[in-house]
Amino acid sequence: MTPVKQLTIPEFFDPKKVSLVWRVPYQKRAVEAKAWAKKHQIQPADRDKIRTSLLLIDVQNTFCLPEFELFVGGESGTGAVDDNVRLCQFIYRNLAVITEICATMDTHKGMQIFHPLFWINEAGENPEPHTIISLNEVREGVWKVNPAVVSNLEDRDYLALQNYALHYVKKLTEDSKYPLTIWPYHSMLGGIGHALVSAVEEAVFFHNIARNSQTNFEIKGDNPLTENYSVLRSEVLEGVDGEAIGEKNTRLLDKLLSFDAIIIAGQAKSHCVAWTIDDLLTEILARDPKLAQKVYLLEDCTSPVVVPGAIDFSEIANAAFKRFADAGMHIVKSRDAIASWLNYK
Numbered sequence: 296m297t298p299v300k301q302l303t304i305p306e307f308f309d310p311k312k313v314s315l316v317w318r319v320p321y322q323k324r325a326v327e328a329k330a331w332a333k334k335h336q337i338q339p340a341d342r343d344k345i346r347t348s349l350l351l352i353d354v355q356n357t358f359c360l361p362e363f364e365l366f367v368g369g370e371s372g373t374g375a376v377d378d379n380v381r382l383c384q385f386i387y388r389n390l391a392v393i394t395e396i397c398a399t400m401d402t403h404k405g406m407q408i409f410h411p412l413f414w415i416n417e418a419g420e421n422p423e424p425h426t427i428i429s430l431n432e433v434r435e436g437v438w439k440v441n442p443a444v445v446s447n448l449e450d451r452d453y454l455a456l457q458n459y460a461l462h463y464v465k466k467l468t469e470d471s472k473y474p475l476t477i478w479p480y481h482s483m484l485g486g487i488g489h490a491l492v493s494a495v496e497e498a499v500f501f502h503n504i505a506r507n508s509q510t511n512f513e514i515k516g517d518n519p520l521t522e523n524y525s526v527l528r529s530e531v532l533e534g535v536d537g538e539a540i541g542e543k544n545t546r547l548l549d550k551l552l553s554f555d556a557i558i559i560a561g562q563a564k565s566h567c568v569a570w571t572i573d574d575l576l577t578e579i580l581a582r583d584p585k586l587a588q589k590v591y592l593l594e595d596c597t598s599p600v601v602v603p604g605a606i607d608f609s610e611i612a613n614a615a616f617k618r619f620a621d622a623g624m625h626i627v628k629s630r631d632a633i634a635s636w637l638n639y640k
Contacts, residue, residue, distance in 0.1 A: 301388040301632045302335055305501070308383060313494040314360055314376045316487060324497060328504035331390075340394045340508035345637050348554040349386070351398045352526065352561025352568045352597075354379065354495045357481045357488035358401075359562060364481040364488060367563040369598025370609055375562050379492050382560055382596040385629040386498040390506065392633045394554065396499050397511040397547075398491060399526040401482040401567070406444045407519045408463060409478050415441040424479040430464045448519055455535075459520065462535045473566075475522075482516065513547060524567045527574035548578050556589050556637055560596035560629075565608030568597050569615040576622055587623030591636060592616060594626050 305327065331337070357363045359375040367375040386393065405412050411421040414428065416438060422428065432438050440456045448456065464475050482489050491499065503510045516523040521541045522530040527548060529541020551557050557575075561568050572592065579586040599612035620626050627636060 300634070302390055304384055304387045305331065308387060308494070308498075310380045310383075313380045313383065313492065315493065316356060316360070316490075317493045319493060319497045319500060321500060324501055325504045328501045331501075332505040335391065337391045337505055340506040343392070343394045345392070345555045346394045346553075347392055347556040347558065347633060347637070348551055349393050349396045350551065350557060350559045350561075350571075351382075351396065351495070351499075352559065352571055353399055353401045353482075353563075354382070354492055354561050355401060355482060355488065356490055356492055357483075359492045359495075364479045367598050367600060369564075369601055370607075371598075372603075374598030374601075378560070378562070378596045378598055379495055381629040382593070383494050383498045385560075385593065385596065386502055389633045390502055392637075393502060393506070393558075395508050395511060396502055397513060397551075398499060399513045399515055399561070399567075399571075400489065400491075401523075402484050402489065402514045402517045403480070403482045404484055404517070404519070405480065406447050407516075408460070409476065409522050410480055411477055413441055413444055413519075414438045414477065422477045424477060426477040428464060428475045428477060430461075430468045433461050433464050458535050463521070463531055466531045484517070511550075513544075525570040525574045526567075527571055527578070543574075548575070551575070552579070552582070552586060552589075554589070556591060556633070558591045558593060558627075558633070560593040562597060563600045563608075563612075564597040564616070565599035565612035569612060572619055572624070573615065576619060576624070580622070584623065587619075588625075590619075590624040591627050592619060592624055593629050595628050 358365050358367050359379055360366060371377065407413060411424065414422050422438060428438050440453065440460050442453055445451055445453050445456055467475055499510050502508065513526050515526045518529060518541055524530065526544060528543040532541045534540045559568065559572060576587060594616065599608045601607045601609060616626060625636065
Protein backbone atom coordinates (compact mmCIF):
# COMPACT_ATOMS: atom_id res chain seq x y z
CA MET A 296 0.00 0.00 0.00
CA THR A 297 1.31 3.48 -0.85
CA PRO A 298 2.21 5.46 2.30
CA VAL A 299 -0.51 7.98 3.21
CA LYS A 300 0.73 11.45 4.11
CA GLN A 301 -1.13 14.05 6.12
CA LEU A 302 -2.94 16.67 4.06
CA THR A 303 -2.80 20.42 4.42
CA ILE A 304 -5.63 22.22 6.18
CA PRO A 305 -8.16 23.98 3.89
CA GLU A 306 -7.83 27.77 3.82
CA PHE A 307 -11.43 28.30 4.96
CA PHE A 308 -10.70 26.79 8.40
CA ASP A 309 -10.33 29.61 10.95
CA PRO A 310 -9.26 28.57 14.49
CA LYS A 311 -10.66 31.83 15.86
CA LYS A 312 -14.18 30.77 14.84
CA VAL A 313 -14.12 27.46 16.77
CA SER A 314 -15.59 29.15 19.86
CA LEU A 315 -18.46 30.69 17.87
CA VAL A 316 -21.84 29.56 16.52
CA TRP A 317 -22.39 30.12 12.80
CA ARG A 318 -24.06 28.62 9.74
CA VAL A 319 -22.02 26.17 7.71
CA PRO A 320 -22.26 27.05 3.98
CA TYR A 321 -23.04 23.49 2.92
CA GLN A 322 -23.23 23.86 -0.85
CA LYS A 323 -20.02 25.89 -1.03
CA ARG A 324 -18.17 23.41 1.16
CA ALA A 325 -19.56 20.49 -0.86
CA VAL A 326 -18.12 21.93 -4.08
CA GLU A 327 -14.81 22.58 -2.34
CA ALA A 328 -14.73 19.09 -0.84
CA LYS A 329 -15.17 17.49 -4.27
CA ALA A 330 -12.36 19.66 -5.66
CA TRP A 331 -10.20 18.85 -2.61
CA ALA A 332 -10.66 15.12 -3.14
CA LYS A 333 -9.70 15.44 -6.80
CA LYS A 334 -6.67 17.66 -6.09
CA HIS A 335 -5.30 15.32 -3.42
CA GLN A 336 -6.41 12.09 -5.16
CA ILE A 337 -8.54 11.10 -2.17
CA GLN A 338 -10.38 7.84 -2.82
CA PRO A 339 -13.96 7.10 -1.71
CA ALA A 340 -14.07 5.57 1.76
CA ASP A 341 -15.43 2.25 0.53
CA ARG A 342 -12.03 1.59 -1.09
CA ASP A 343 -10.11 1.78 2.19
CA LYS A 344 -8.01 -1.30 2.85
CA ILE A 345 -7.57 -0.31 6.48
CA ARG A 346 -10.91 0.94 7.82
CA THR A 347 -10.79 3.64 10.48
CA SER A 348 -13.65 5.01 12.57
CA LEU A 349 -13.45 8.39 14.29
CA LEU A 350 -15.85 8.43 17.26
CA LEU A 351 -16.68 11.95 18.44
CA ILE A 352 -18.30 12.05 21.87
CA ASP A 353 -20.75 14.92 22.45
CA VAL A 354 -18.83 17.63 20.57
CA GLN A 355 -21.82 19.91 21.03
CA ASN A 356 -22.20 23.59 21.88
CA THR A 357 -23.62 22.82 25.31
CA PHE A 358 -20.28 21.28 26.38
CA CYS A 359 -17.81 23.03 24.11
CA LEU A 360 -18.55 26.77 24.07
CA PRO A 361 -17.79 28.99 27.10
CA GLU A 362 -21.19 30.73 27.23
CA PHE A 363 -23.17 27.48 27.20
CA GLU A 364 -24.54 25.38 30.06
CA LEU A 365 -21.88 22.75 30.76
CA PHE A 366 -18.74 24.12 29.17
CA VAL A 367 -15.81 21.77 29.76
CA GLY A 368 -13.02 24.17 30.60
CA GLY A 369 -10.59 21.55 31.80
CA GLU A 370 -7.48 22.52 33.72
CA SER A 371 -6.67 25.41 31.37
CA GLY A 372 -10.12 27.01 31.49
CA THR A 373 -10.39 26.89 27.69
CA GLY A 374 -10.18 23.12 27.34
CA ALA A 375 -12.97 22.16 24.94
CA VAL A 376 -12.32 25.11 22.62
CA ASP A 377 -8.63 24.23 22.32
CA ASP A 378 -9.52 20.55 21.94
CA ASN A 379 -11.81 21.33 19.02
CA VAL A 380 -9.24 23.45 17.22
CA ARG A 381 -6.94 20.43 17.31
CA LEU A 382 -9.78 18.06 16.43
CA CYS A 383 -10.75 19.99 13.29
CA GLN A 384 -7.12 20.13 12.20
CA PHE A 385 -6.81 16.39 12.84
CA ILE A 386 -9.82 15.63 10.64
CA TYR A 387 -8.55 17.76 7.77
CA ARG A 388 -4.99 16.41 7.95
CA ASN A 389 -6.15 12.79 8.05
CA LEU A 390 -9.15 13.11 5.77
CA ALA A 391 -7.83 10.49 3.36
CA VAL A 392 -7.61 7.72 5.97
CA ILE A 393 -10.67 8.33 8.17
CA THR A 394 -13.24 5.93 6.77
CA GLU A 395 -16.24 7.04 8.81
CA ILE A 396 -17.03 9.64 11.43
CA CYS A 397 -19.56 8.78 14.13
CA ALA A 398 -20.81 11.69 16.25
CA THR A 399 -22.76 11.05 19.45
CA MET A 400 -25.44 13.59 20.33
CA ASP A 401 -26.42 14.04 23.96
CA THR A 402 -30.16 14.69 23.62
CA HIS A 403 -32.51 15.86 26.35
CA LYS A 404 -35.94 17.25 27.15
CA GLY A 405 -37.07 19.10 30.26
CA MET A 406 -38.63 16.22 32.18
CA GLN A 407 -35.77 13.81 32.80
CA ILE A 408 -34.52 12.23 36.00
CA PHE A 409 -31.36 14.37 36.11
CA HIS A 410 -33.08 17.73 35.47
CA PRO A 411 -34.54 20.00 38.18
CA LEU A 412 -38.19 19.68 37.12
CA PHE A 413 -38.25 15.95 37.84
CA TRP A 414 -37.79 16.45 41.62
CA ILE A 415 -39.53 18.50 44.30
CA ASN A 416 -39.26 19.03 48.08
CA GLU A 417 -41.91 19.68 50.74
CA ALA A 418 -41.75 23.41 50.00
CA GLY A 419 -42.59 22.75 46.36
CA GLU A 420 -39.11 23.71 45.20
CA ASN A 421 -37.09 22.02 42.52
CA PRO A 422 -33.43 21.27 43.28
CA GLU A 423 -30.85 23.72 42.04
CA PRO A 424 -28.49 22.62 39.26
CA HIS A 425 -25.50 20.62 40.55
CA THR A 426 -27.49 19.36 43.56
CA ILE A 427 -26.45 15.83 44.58
CA ILE A 428 -29.44 13.68 45.49
CA SER A 429 -28.47 10.89 47.86
CA LEU A 430 -30.16 7.57 48.54
CA ASN A 431 -31.03 8.62 52.10
CA GLU A 432 -32.64 11.84 50.89
CA VAL A 433 -34.96 9.90 48.60
CA ARG A 434 -35.72 7.34 51.31
CA GLU A 435 -36.55 10.11 53.80
CA GLY A 436 -38.61 12.12 51.34
CA VAL A 437 -36.29 15.13 51.26
CA TRP A 438 -36.59 14.89 47.50
CA LYS A 439 -39.58 13.28 45.82
CA VAL A 440 -40.72 12.85 42.25
CA ASN A 441 -42.60 15.93 41.08
CA PRO A 442 -46.25 14.83 40.57
CA ALA A 443 -46.49 17.23 37.62
CA VAL A 444 -44.20 15.07 35.48
CA VAL A 445 -46.18 11.84 35.86
CA SER A 446 -48.77 12.46 33.14
CA ASN A 447 -45.95 13.11 30.68
CA LEU A 448 -44.42 9.64 31.10
CA GLU A 449 -45.88 6.48 29.60
CA ASP A 450 -47.30 3.67 31.75
CA ARG A 451 -46.49 5.28 35.07
CA ASP A 452 -48.47 6.25 38.15
CA TYR A 453 -47.06 8.39 40.91
CA LEU A 454 -46.35 5.59 43.40
CA ALA A 455 -44.67 3.46 40.75
CA LEU A 456 -42.53 6.40 39.67
CA GLN A 457 -41.54 7.20 43.26
CA ASN A 458 -40.56 3.56 43.82
CA TYR A 459 -38.56 3.63 40.64
CA ALA A 460 -36.75 6.81 41.69
CA LEU A 461 -35.66 5.12 44.91
CA HIS A 462 -34.58 2.07 42.94
CA TYR A 463 -32.65 4.25 40.49
CA VAL A 464 -30.64 6.12 43.11
CA LYS A 465 -30.01 2.83 44.93
CA LYS A 466 -28.64 1.24 41.74
CA LEU A 467 -26.29 4.16 41.16
CA THR A 468 -25.02 3.77 44.75
CA GLU A 469 -24.57 0.00 44.45
CA ASP A 470 -22.75 0.23 41.14
CA SER A 471 -20.25 2.78 42.53
CA LYS A 472 -21.20 5.27 39.85
CA TYR A 473 -21.23 8.98 40.36
CA PRO A 474 -24.22 9.88 42.60
CA LEU A 475 -27.33 11.30 40.97
CA THR A 476 -26.44 14.85 39.98
CA ILE A 477 -29.08 17.36 38.98
CA TRP A 478 -27.65 18.96 35.86
CA PRO A 479 -28.59 22.33 34.38
CA TYR A 480 -30.95 22.00 31.45
CA HIS A 481 -28.58 21.20 28.61
CA SER A 482 -28.36 19.56 25.17
CA MET A 483 -32.03 20.39 24.77
CA LEU A 484 -33.53 18.81 21.66
CA GLY A 485 -34.29 21.53 19.13
CA GLY A 486 -31.97 24.05 20.75
CA ILE A 487 -28.65 25.58 19.73
CA GLY A 488 -26.87 23.83 22.59
CA HIS A 489 -27.77 20.46 21.09
CA ALA A 490 -25.99 21.19 17.80
CA LEU A 491 -22.46 20.18 16.95
CA VAL A 492 -19.87 22.92 17.32
CA SER A 493 -20.06 24.76 13.99
CA ALA A 494 -16.38 24.33 13.08
CA VAL A 495 -16.54 20.61 13.87
CA GLU A 496 -19.80 20.25 11.94
CA GLU A 497 -18.06 21.87 8.96
CA ALA A 498 -15.09 19.50 9.17
CA VAL A 499 -17.38 16.48 9.51
CA PHE A 500 -19.51 17.60 6.55
CA PHE A 501 -16.40 18.23 4.45
CA HIS A 502 -15.25 14.68 5.22
CA ASN A 503 -18.72 13.33 4.34
CA ILE A 504 -18.57 14.84 0.85
CA ALA A 505 -14.86 14.43 0.11
CA ARG A 506 -14.84 10.75 1.03
CA ASN A 507 -18.39 9.80 0.02
CA SER A 508 -18.88 8.60 3.59
CA GLN A 509 -22.17 9.25 5.34
CA THR A 510 -21.68 10.66 8.82
CA ASN A 511 -23.17 8.40 11.49
CA PHE A 512 -25.07 10.29 14.22
CA GLU A 513 -25.89 8.43 17.44
CA ILE A 514 -28.57 9.87 19.73
CA LYS A 515 -28.13 9.22 23.44
CA GLY A 516 -29.68 10.51 26.65
CA ASP A 517 -33.30 10.93 25.55
CA ASN A 518 -34.67 8.30 27.97
CA PRO A 519 -36.46 10.25 30.76
CA LEU A 520 -35.80 7.55 33.37
CA THR A 521 -32.04 7.06 33.18
CA GLU A 522 -28.82 8.90 32.53
CA ASN A 523 -26.74 7.97 29.49
CA TYR A 524 -23.19 9.18 29.98
CA SER A 525 -21.98 6.43 27.68
CA VAL A 526 -23.36 6.06 24.17
CA LEU A 527 -22.96 2.30 24.56
CA ARG A 528 -25.38 1.73 27.43
CA SER A 529 -27.74 3.44 29.86
CA GLU A 530 -26.68 3.90 33.47
CA VAL A 531 -29.58 1.78 34.71
CA LEU A 532 -30.89 -1.01 32.52
CA GLU A 533 -33.71 -2.48 34.61
CA GLY A 534 -36.61 -1.19 36.67
CA VAL A 535 -37.88 -2.28 40.09
CA ASP A 536 -39.32 -5.56 38.81
CA GLY A 537 -36.60 -6.27 36.28
CA GLU A 538 -38.41 -4.65 33.38
CA ALA A 539 -36.21 -3.08 30.69
CA ILE A 540 -35.52 0.61 31.23
CA GLY A 541 -32.41 1.17 29.13
CA GLU A 542 -30.29 -0.99 26.87
CA LYS A 543 -26.82 -1.82 25.67
CA ASN A 544 -26.12 -0.38 22.23
CA THR A 545 -25.05 -3.68 20.69
CA ARG A 546 -25.58 -2.39 17.16
CA LEU A 547 -23.02 0.39 17.62
CA LEU A 548 -20.61 -1.88 19.50
CA ASP A 549 -20.65 -4.37 16.64
CA LYS A 550 -20.14 -1.63 14.08
CA LEU A 551 -17.23 0.01 15.92
CA LEU A 552 -15.45 -3.27 16.48
CA SER A 553 -15.77 -4.12 12.77
CA PHE A 554 -13.25 -1.34 11.99
CA ASP A 555 -9.50 -1.92 11.95
CA ALA A 556 -8.97 1.18 14.11
CA ILE A 557 -11.25 3.20 16.40
CA ILE A 558 -10.15 6.74 17.28
CA ILE A 559 -11.98 8.48 20.13
CA ALA A 560 -12.20 12.17 21.08
CA GLY A 561 -14.77 14.51 22.63
CA GLN A 562 -16.16 15.74 25.93
CA ALA A 563 -15.84 15.31 28.77
CA LYS A 564 -12.78 13.16 29.39
CA SER A 565 -13.93 12.46 32.94
CA HIS A 566 -17.53 11.63 32.13
CA CYS A 567 -19.07 10.71 28.75
CA VAL A 568 -15.73 9.97 27.07
CA ALA A 569 -14.38 7.86 29.94
CA TRP A 570 -17.61 5.94 30.43
CA THR A 571 -18.02 5.23 26.72
CA ILE A 572 -14.46 3.90 26.55
CA ASP A 573 -15.05 1.90 29.73
CA ASP A 574 -18.12 0.24 28.21
CA LEU A 575 -16.19 -0.41 25.00
CA LEU A 576 -13.38 -2.01 27.01
CA THR A 577 -15.85 -4.17 28.94
CA GLU A 578 -17.20 -5.50 25.65
CA ILE A 579 -13.70 -6.02 24.27
CA LEU A 580 -12.62 -8.01 27.32
CA ALA A 581 -15.69 -10.20 26.94
CA ARG A 582 -15.00 -10.85 23.25
CA ASP A 583 -11.22 -10.73 22.81
CA PRO A 584 -8.82 -8.60 24.92
CA LYS A 585 -6.54 -8.16 21.87
CA LEU A 586 -9.21 -5.94 20.30
CA ALA A 587 -8.12 -3.18 22.72
CA GLN A 588 -5.08 -2.68 20.51
CA LYS A 589 -7.26 -1.23 17.74
CA VAL A 590 -8.43 1.67 19.96
CA TYR A 591 -6.66 5.06 19.86
CA LEU A 592 -7.50 7.82 22.35
CA LEU A 593 -6.85 11.40 21.20
CA GLU A 594 -5.62 12.71 24.54
CA ASP A 595 -5.27 16.32 23.38
CA CYS A 596 -8.81 16.44 21.98
CA THR A 597 -10.62 15.86 25.28
CA SER A 598 -10.70 17.63 28.68
CA PRO A 599 -11.99 16.74 32.15
CA VAL A 600 -14.71 18.55 34.06
CA VAL A 601 -13.11 21.20 36.27
CA VAL A 602 -14.97 23.91 38.19
CA PRO A 603 -12.33 26.10 39.88
CA GLY A 604 -12.68 26.03 43.64
CA ALA A 605 -15.45 23.42 43.50
CA ILE A 606 -14.71 20.19 41.62
CA ASP A 607 -11.80 18.80 39.64
CA PHE A 608 -12.10 15.46 37.88
CA SER A 609 -8.64 15.63 36.30
CA GLU A 610 -7.11 12.87 38.42
CA ILE A 611 -10.10 10.59 37.89
CA ALA A 612 -9.91 11.15 34.13
CA ASN A 613 -6.17 10.53 33.99
CA ALA A 614 -6.51 7.37 36.07
CA ALA A 615 -9.18 6.10 33.68
CA PHE A 616 -6.98 6.74 30.65
CA LYS A 617 -4.06 4.95 32.35
CA ARG A 618 -6.31 1.96 32.92
CA PHE A 619 -7.35 1.99 29.28
CA ALA A 620 -3.70 2.15 28.19
CA ASP A 621 -2.80 -0.71 30.53
CA ALA A 622 -5.50 -2.77 28.79
CA GLY A 623 -3.81 -2.22 25.43
CA MET A 624 -5.42 0.95 24.08
CA HIS A 625 -3.14 3.63 22.62
CA ILE A 626 -2.87 7.18 23.97
CA VAL A 627 -2.05 9.42 21.00
CA LYS A 628 -1.79 13.07 19.98
CA SER A 629 -3.69 14.83 17.22
CA ARG A 630 -0.52 16.03 15.48
CA ASP A 631 0.42 12.43 14.75
CA ALA A 632 -0.53 10.94 11.40
CA ILE A 633 -3.01 8.09 11.59
CA ALA A 634 -0.94 6.25 9.01
CA SER A 635 1.99 6.20 11.45
CA TRP A 636 -0.10 4.27 13.98
CA LEU A 637 -1.38 1.65 11.59
CA ASN A 638 0.13 -0.98 9.37
CA TYR A 639 0.42 1.09 6.18
CA LYS A 640 3.02 -0.36 3.83
